[in-house]
Amino acid sequence: MTSNTKYIFVTGGVTSSLGKGIIAASLAKLLQAQGYRVTIQKLDPYINVDPGTLNPYEHGECYVTEDGAETDLDLGHYERFLNVPTSQANNVTTGRIYQSVIQKERQGKFLGKTVQVVPHITNEIKRRVQILGKSGDYDIVITEIGGTVGDIESLPYIEAVRQLRWDLGEDNGLVIHLTLVPYLSAAGELKTKPTQHSVKTLMESGVQADILVCRTEHKLPKDLRRKLALFCNVTTDAVIQSIDASTIYDVPNLMLKEGLDKIVLKKLALESSTPNIDIWNKFVHRHKNPKSEVNIGLIGKYVELQDSYKSILEAFIHAGAENELKVNVESVHSEYLNDENAELMLGHLDAVLVAPGFGERGIEGKITAVKYVRENNVPFLGICLGMQMAVIEFARNVLKLDQANSTEMEPETQHPVINLMEEQKNVKDKGGTMRLGAWACQLEPNSKAAKIYQTEDIKERHRHRYEFNSAYKGQMEAGGMKATGFNPKTKLVEIIEVEDHPWFMGVQYHPEYKSTVANPHPLFVAFVKAAFKHKKSR
Ligand code: GLN
Secondary structure, eight states: OOSOOEEEEEEEOSSSOSOHHHHHHHHHHHHHTTTOOEEEEEEEOSSSSSGGGSOHHHHOOOEEOTTOOEEOTHHHHHHHHHOOOOOGGGEEEHHHHHHHHHHHHHTTTTTTOOOOIIIIIHHHHHHHHHHHHHTTSOSEEEEEEOSOTTOTTTHHHHHHHHHHHHHHOGGGEEEEEEEEOOEETTTTEEOOHHHHHHHHHHHHTTOOOSEEEEEESSOOOHHHHHHHHHHHTSOGGGEEEEEOOSSGGGHHHHHHHHTHHHHHHHHTTOOOOOOOOHHHHHHHHHHHSOSEEEEEEEEESOTTOGGGGHHHHHHHHHHHHHHTEEEEEEEEEGGGOOTTTHHHHHTTOSEEEEOOOOSSTTHHHHHHHHHHHHHTTOOEEEETHHHHHHHHHHHHHTSOOTTEEETTTOTTOSEEEEEEOGGGTTOOOOTTOSEEEEEEEEEOTTSHHHHHHTSSEEEEEEEESEEEOGGGHHHHHHHTEEEEEEOTTTOOEEEEEETTSSSEEEESSOGGGGOOSSSOOHHHHHHHHHHHHHHHHO
């Protein structure tokens, strides 16, 4: 090994959805708070090259990094917890692994050898795991392995971990296994058997868990911890309880109490000290002790699924805490919204956010929502598709361009106020071809945006193919919708504001991706504040 980066592998057993990402992020937070430079990586065993082509129903939100990678939503948690940007290197899928191995094979790089899962696929996994460590930017790399031990798809990853443990040497790597200790209410007992089996399954692949993190609804008594340690071949202090928490933001403190950071550092032969998480705790305190509350509508079409708008919901939590307000997010299904029921569905809300999205389903409801809030002076934030819908609504109802639309929905529309970006016109492939990642944006001096950001130069993350059609800019501005943020090179419009409205903004980018505990996003903070002001004025 060239660098002395330490590696922590997080595997999951018994069932999915135990919160590996949150455990990884919480541990990383505690290590970071002791002065270590930490990053987290997610290995996803599915065959899609990235989650960009996955329906939100399948996999929740697609998170976008600064460098334009379309990634698993766990990377959002990593950034929100650590306040350090991630990149393409932080998310690897089986599809990506195979794609690069097959590409090398086509280039003749394997010199006539038979290309196999072991060693070629596992070597590529190992290389991807070590890219971050070899950058010299990190003391510790935490690698979360998606899926559950025993899945066919996970096998090459577990095998790569087994090999890496040998390659890295004794103190340089460890495995944390996250399992479930279920409570059987009929028996009134916590059960260790699923954990025993899961550790055994891991062992069948030659990997011994060093630390067990046990998800549980009830406290794990001492004797049960001893039993788990005995049967699972770990020390008792390496049995960590992860009890259900009312908020994910409690988990770092719960892990601190359990000493997860201490045992990890001990096993990696690193020094441990008391982590300084004052900023974190201040946030948690504000989050849990709001002085008042606001009701904000989230108009979207994936509202049944919490994960689809994960970053938006988290950004509201950060902004709420900053304002000492509880933000109740009320999901409104855009498909069922129309002019007749708008008052009923939206009338009680203190502010409305129209969500990002793709395709035609539910867009007329989004346009209805924009019309309602514009005419009734309700604070409005439109994100990506939400901004595009605000432009269409304004063109139709204020400029009286009845047929105004986006060419995404109606390719032959008479008034394409939103149309395909020039560089998108020849794009055929769907995966990884949108306008992605962080782009510079210049704000109009004295605009609401410039006041909120307190600067005129910002950088925000994008994920879209369509844009505001600048041919309509003159008409729009004359009608009262101002373009207040531009790409400095291409002059693409990135922000619109309605002048004679207390708070009406649409942004072509996704501010939610950049909101963190330590840095709540200024747009969300201002939006929540505007919601409270609106509430009080009624
Ligand atoms: N479908 C729109 C586009 O591609 C908006 C995308 C989004 O909301 N992320 O431009």
